[in-house]
Structure formats: structure tokens, C-alpha cells
Ligand SMILES: Cc1cc2nc3c(=O)[nH]c(=O)nc-3n(C[C@H](O)[C@H](O)[C@H](O)COP(=O)(O)OP(=O)(O)OC[C@H]3O[C@@H](n4cnc5c(N)ncnc54)[C@H](O)[C@@H]3O)c2cc1C
């Protein structure tokens with residue numbers, strides 16, 4: 001049986017977890033078994049049912065409200081207990097901030113090999129081999145897991161959300177909360193916007209934008225297509241933009257379906273954070289900018305002229321559609 | 322409070338990534354190696370700051386690697402730290418590496434183990450959590466701020482779409498990232514001093530790898546950029562809508 005950790009936020013199953021569920025279901029089909037999900041904390045029947053629509057045969061729900069706040073130790077303990085009780089052979093989670101905190105603990109607890117950052121279904125023809133992203137997206141490694149239980153932590157946006165017409169049954173479990181003694185003092189979430197790591201479309205600006213006063217050009221384009229905004233490191237260092245928007249080697253690594261880079265030269269450290277994007281568009285006034293080599297589409301031109309026109313063209317397309 | 326900082330050796334951020342022997346080996350020819358940026362800039366520097374503020378008594382560095390990592394650990398010592406340990410094991414299995422670090426941390430009675438957020442070559446973000454589990458200690462992942470006051474730690478960490486502030490007691494394991502400290506450039510005195518700081522080489526505990534890398538693969542080359550005239554952004558919109566199907 002394949003056990004999928006379905007992370008929830010305010011009672012809603014996260015998008016990355018639906019990807020993990022789809023991945024778990026496909027792996028289960030390949031291995032001739034079923035995929036089941038684990039949900040920790042308060043969630044209503046409708047939220048749990050969603051997992052059935054992505055391939056869960058069963059949802060194991062630990063409804064205790066103590067699990068509403070994330071705690072790596074308690075979550076690890078609950079998952080480890082369920083995995084043992086249910087006889088899971090593969091555990092799937094997603095390589096998000098929560099996954100990065102739980103996956104390694106679970107691996108050490110169960111002595112189960114972990115592949116962190118998987119990008120494709122396992123090859124089960126000869127053992128269990130999973131392809132993962134390495135060298136900041138510049139290459140892949142095929143990792144063989146040699147233990148009875150295997151843990152796969154799937155990169156966000158690497159595997160689609162694949163609807164399945166199934167209905168999951170729900171089993172309720174009571175697992176005591178074994179917390180790690182970390183007291184949460186405050187939580188500060190950026191409200192209203194899609195977190196950058198979850199965004200499917202991203203518009204990003206670099207030093208070519210000249211200053212924070214010009215950022216409305218980036219924001220207008222982002223708003224027209226419904227994208228999140230990002231930036232290069234010097235832009236965050238100069239406080240033109242908040243630090244959490246900085247992507248690259250030292251900032252966030254993202255893999256959206258579309259990344260539009262405006263006035264960014266395309267330094268290798270910047271590319272390290274964005275080269276897993278499915279489609280890359282570069283707008284730069286210098287035809288020799290290195291970013292064009294990594295791009296799918298490009299416009300050689302002045303951002304101050306191109307951006308307003310591009311935003312208008314998008315609005316027209318949307319109005320016509 | 323005694324701090325153990327985990328240091329790994331990684332190829333420079335601009336290194337050309339190539340594989341030899343039928344894609345089974347990373348080609349080190351001409352590659353410059355560095356201290357993994359997250360370990361150096363954030364974990365190590367914050368540990369030093371805590372010591373300078375009188376909140377830590379001792380800062381040791383540890384790497385799990387072959388002798389070819391000695392120049393890297395000396396580089397890290399040039400920035401600071403009282404001494405270093407190298408566990409003589411070359412392994413790409415995170416569990417094997419974590420087991421060695423956990424053993425050294427327990428043997429040396431370290432109250433706080435700091436790691437970087439991830440290595441820029443294998444990108445597992447795994448070692449810290451494994452060490453925490455092996456030591457049965459709390460683990461704060463992806464921390465952006467850390468302070469200590471009489472055995473109590475206050476930390477900020479990244480969560481999906483924001484930040485969380487928390488408190489815990491030592492002993493603990495924390496992975497560090499941007500925000501925690503500012504990069505330090507080693508000075509001449511540091512570089513000279515690093516040569517004589519104690520570097521203890523110990524043989525690894527036996528451990529069975531849970532995973533192995535069977536081969537590497539390069540991503541397919543991009544087809545090349547399709548350029549659109551700056552006067553015709555509508556054409557770009559059409560391509561993104563109809564060809565790439567992303568908007
Ligand atoms: C160890 C290390 C880690 C690093 N980590 C990161 C990281 O995580 N993220 C990151 O981004 N960087 C990182 N860097 C820095 C990186 O090397 C580059 O310096 C940085 O990405 C450059 O930012 P930029 O492209 O915005 O600015 P620049 O390199 O100054 O490029 C500006 C670009 O804008 C173009 N331009 C100028 N005017 C216009 C206009 N009017 N219209 C259109 N285009 C215009 C220019 O042609 C140029 O290509 C790191 C560096 C090191 C050494």
C-alpha cells in the first residue's frame with residue numbers, strides 16, 4: 001500500500017498534496033496496489049473527499065485539533081505509526097517547507113530511504129529508482145532506494161494534479177500528539193496573494209527596472225495574467241522588493257508553468273532558482289543577455305516600452321476570450 | 322552552549338555540470354569547490370555571532386568527507402570556529418552522512434547543531450532533520466533568524482507563504498537560510514590562524530546506506546529562444562496562449 005501525506009491549510013488540502021496524491025495513485029497502479037491518504041488535524045468531509053477525486057482509495061484522518069499547528073516531530077510520529085500499522089511500502093509527500101521538515105525525520109525513524117525532490121514516477125522494473133533534481137535544477141540523479149519502505153518527496157509542480165473518478169472511504173484514527181516542545185509565538189502569512197512557491201505564473205523583475213518606483217509595470221502585467229511577482233537578488237538587497245520575492249541560488253527555487261523575466265541578465269545563480277520553469281519568457285534590451293539562452297520566448301527591447309504594450313495585449317486577449 | 326556547525330563541500334555556483342563514466346560520475350576536472358553557501362553565510366556566521374555575544378562557549382565545525390575536503394574545512398575555519406572534525410567518509414547517502422554527524426554531536430555533547438538549508442549539489446534539505454531524529458531532538462527547518470538566551474532559543478522559520486516565530490530549549494537542531502546573518506569575508510589573520518586550528522580526523526561508524534545514486538542525467542537542451550518583435554507583443558501573447566498554452 002502507498003501512503004500519501006496530504007497536508008492541509010485551514011481545512012483545505014494543499015495543491016502540492018493533490019499532486020502527491022496523483023503521483024501516489026499512479027505509482028500504486030504501476031505496482032499493483034492502492035494509494036491511501038493521511039490527513040492530520042481538523043478537516044471536513046468535503047475536504048477529505050477531494051482526495052478520492054485524485055486517486056485515494058481511503059483517507060486516514062487523525063482529526064485531533066492539536067494537529068492544526070504544524071509540528072515536525074508530532075507529524076512524523078503520526079505518519080510513522082500509520083505507515084507501520086497499515087503496512088505501507090511507499091510513503092509520498094511533497095518537497096514543501098513541511099515536507100522538508102518531516103521527510104528526513106520519517107526516513108531516520110523508519111530507516112527508510114528518502115528521495116527528496118523527485119520529479120518523475122519511480123522506475124520499478126529493477127528495484128525502485130526515482131529521478132530527482134540535483135545541482136540546483138541543472139541535472140538529474142536516478143536514486144535507487146534499497147530499503148523495504150521507500151519515501152518519495154515530490155517537487156512541487158513536477159507532476160500534475162490528475163483527476164480520477166474515485167470515492168474514498170474515511171477511517172478515523174486517534175494518535176496522541178507527540179510534540180517537539182517548540183512553542184509557536186506568531187505566524188505571519190502574506191495575505192491575499194498566492195505564495196510564490198505555489199504560483200503557476202510568475203512575473204519577475206531585475207535591476208533593469210531601475211528602481212522600486214517602476215514596479216507597477218511588473219505588477220500590472222502580473223495582475224493581467226493572474227501571476228505572482230518575484231525579483232533578482234540585487235533588487236531584494238537594495239530593498240526595492242521584499243526579500244521573500246527573491247529567487248535563485250540563495251533565494252527561493254520555483255518551478256512555475258510560466259516565468260517572465262524582465263530586465264534580468266540571467267546570471268547562473270539566478271537561473272538556479274528558475275530553470276525548472278516549464279516556459280521561460282525573457283524581456284531584455286540587450287540581445288546578448290545570457291538569459292536568452294535559457295529562454296523559450298524572448299523580446300529584445302526596452303522594458304519601459306514593452307511592458308505596457310504587453311499588458312494591454314494580454315487584457316485584449318482576455319477580453320476577447 | 323556548545324555549537325556544532327555542519328559544513329559541506331560543493332562545486333562553485335558557476336561550475337560546469339558534466340558527468341563521465343556513462344553518466345555515473347560527476348566530472349570534477351576544472352571544477353572549483355567551495356564551502357556550501359548556506360553553511361558558510363548563515364549557519365557558520367550566526368554561530369560565530371552567538372559566540373561573540375557571549376551566548377555560545379564553543380563553535381566546532383564538522384564535515385563528512387574524504388581528505389579532499391580539508392582545504393574547504395580550513396576555508397571555513399578561516400572565517401571562524403574553534404576547531405573542526407572531519408569524519409573520513411565519502412557518501413552521497415544522506416542517512417549515512419547524518420548518522421556520522423549525530424554520533425559526533427552526541428559524543429561531543431553539543432547543545433546545538435546547525436546545518437545549511439540545503440547543499441547546492443544534491444539539494445536534499447535532508448541532513449538536519451535526520452540528525453534531529455537520530456538524536457531525538459526538536460528540529461527547526463529553514464530558519465531565517467536565531468537567538469539564544471540562557472538555554473532558550475528563539476527562532477523564525479519559513480513556512481508555506483510566510484514566517485513563523487517560535488521558542489524552544491536546547492538541545493536542538495536547526496537548518497539555516499537567508500536572513501540569519503550576513504556573509505563574512507575571511508581576513509588575513511583568520512586565514513593564517515586557520516592553518517593551526519585543530520582538525521581532528523575520525524574514522525566513520527559503520528552504517529548501511531539506504532539509497533544510492535545509480536546515474537546522472539542532463540536535462541534535454543532547450544530548443545532555442547523564439548524571438549518576437551518588440552513592436553508586436555500581441556504575437557507573444559498569441560504564442561503563450563496557443564503554442565505554450567500557459568495563459
Ligand atoms: C554565490 C552567489 C549567489 C547568488 N545568488 C543569487 C540569487 O539567488 N538570485 C539572483 O538573482 N542572483 C544571485 N546572485 C547574483 C547574480 O550573480 C547576479 O549578480 C544577479 O542575478 C544580477 O541581477 P540582475 O539580472 O537583476 O541585474 P544585472 O546583472 O545588472 O542585469 C540587469 C539586466 O537588465 C537589462 N536592462 C537594463 N535596462 C533595461 C531596460 N530598460 N529594459 C530591459 N532590460 C534592461 C540589462 O541588459 C541586464 O541584462 C548570486 C551571486 C553569487 C556570487
Ligand SMILES: Nc1ncnc2c1ncn2[C@@H]1O[C@H](COP(=O)(O)O)[C@@H](O)[C@H]1O
Pocket residue numbers: 327328329330357359360364383384385386415418435436437438439440443444445446447448449
Ligand atoms: N557531507 C556533509 N558533511 C557535513 N555536513 C553536511 C554534509 N552534507 C550536508 N551537510 C549539511 O546538511 C545541510 C543540508 O544538506 P542536504 O541535506 O544535502 O541538502 C548542508 O547545508 C550542510 O550543512
